[in-house]
Amino acid sequence: MSEHIKEQLKQLTNDELIDFALEHLGEEHEYVRQLAMMEHYDRIKDDPNTITDRAGEDKGLRLKLAQLMEKQNNK
Numbered sequence: 678m679s680e681h682i683k684e685q686l687k688q689l690t691n692d693e694l695i696d697f698a699l700e701h702l703g704e705e706h707e708y709v710r711q712l713a714m715m716e717h718y719d720r721i722k723d724d725p726n727t728i729t730d731r732a733g734e735d736k737g738l739r740l741k742l743a744q745l746m747e748k749q750n751n752k
Contacts, residue, residue, distance in 0.1 A: 686716040
C-alpha cells in the first residue's frame with residue numbers, strides 16, 4: 678500500500694502535497710501525512726531559496742537573512 682500512496686503523492690504539485698498533508702492531520706492518517714511531507718521535503722531540500730530548519734531552530738533563517746542583507750547592501 679505504501680508504494681501505491683508514494684506514487685500517488687509524486688503526481689501532486691507542491692501546493693497539493695501541503696494541502697494533502699494538512700487534510701490528514703488525524704492520528705489515523707499520520708502515516709499518510711508523513712509520506713506527503715517527506716515527498717515535499719525531498720522536492721525542496723536542495724532549493725537554494727528554501728530554508729529547511731527544524732522546528733525551533735533558526736540557523737538557516739539567520740544565514741539566509743544575512744545573505745539577503747549583504748546582497749541589499751551591495752546594490
